[in-house]
Amino acid sequence: MRPETPPEILLPATLGEALASLGERAAAPLAGGTWVMRAPLRREPFAPAYVGLSRIPELSLVEVTDDAIAIGAAVTHADLANALAGFPEFAGLRLAAGSSANxxxxxxxxxxxxxxxxDFAAADLVPALLCLDATVELAGPAGSRLIPLADFLAQRTGLLPGHILTKVVVARTGQRTAHARLPLRKAGDYPVAIVSVAMRVDAMERIGAARIAVGSVEATARRWTGLEDALLGEPLDGARTTGIAGSLLASFNGRDGVEAPGWYRVRVLPALAGRAVASLVAA
Structure with missing residues (x-):
């Protein structure tokens, strides 16, 4: 069997050039390449061409203002974790970026x-950003627009052709955040399940607002709205959260995978939720 023809790699210097290249060829955007390079292991073909984004300066910036943080799409996990040092309100996102994979x-x-x-259900950053109510900026031939992350995830296969995700924007609200994941080993594995939380608490340490996102359990990360509602007015207590979460699992349909069956992914969610909330007590 003849080896597959290597794909063409294009390296534009501007976003406009990148978008034009996408339109002229049957090309796909390429940033870190950690998913693309394993395509043969998944028995998937490479795209005919890839548009590299590494030379477009604005895509690698993390910009922090008093109101929000804007994260360029080409920012690496390691660079994001470093950039968020000193911002306790983003502790959950920093942990997600700094503990993913290896x-x-x-x-x-x-x-x-x-x-x-x-197709990557176990991405750590997705639930971490979902619980922060993030929005994404999508650039295309007609210009750029902001889309809530939850809407983007539900429609991304239809939204992405001919477009490039340029940045993620998260408002700074002073909330407490946490991220809990269960890998099969201590490092290097995709997580079996992920729970990310963002909460506001009152002076009595009772939960006044909660956003909780679950990843790696189903094909697409999503909010755990049943648990969010159930925790309102409850004390910020990990054990109590675990107990409440245990009665709210019926809405999940865990995905089976080589690393864990679906039922197990669902079963560990209460403990992960409790762990995440417990870490907020000392925050």
Whole structure:
């Protein structure tokens, strides 16, 4: 069997050039490449051409203002974790970026790649950003627009052709955040399940607002709205959260995979939710 013809790699210097290249060829965007390079292992073909984003400066920026943080799509997990040091309100997102996969992957894998790869259900950054109510900026031939992350995830296979995700925007609200994941081993594995939380608490340490997102359990990460509602007015207590979460699992349909069956992914969610909330007590 003849080897597959290597794909063409294009390296535009501007976003406009990148979008034009996408339109002229049957090309796909390429950032860190950690998912693309394993395509042969998944028995998937490469695209005929890839448009590299590494030379477009604005895609690798993390910009922090008093109101929000804007994260370029080509920012790596490692760089994001470093950029968020000193911002306790983003402790959950920083942990997600700094604990995903392994150091080699974190130094290459990008924020945009995590969000755009629809077939990768175990992406740590997706639930971490979902619970922060993030929005994404999508650039295309007609200009740029902001889309809530939840809407983007539901429609990304239809939205992405001919477009490039350029950045993620998260408002700064002073909430407490946490991220809990269960890998099969201590490092290097995709997580079996992920729970990310963002909460506001009152002076009595009772939960006044909660956003909780679950990843790696189903094909697409999503909010756990039943648990969010059930925790309102409850004390910020990990054990109590675990107990409440245990009665709210019926809405999940866990995906089976080589690393874990679906039922197990669902079963560990209460403990992960409790662990995440417990970490907020000292925050």
């Amino acid at each position: 150091p080699a992957v974190r130094s290459a894998a990008t924020v945009g790649g995590n969000l755009c790869t629809a």
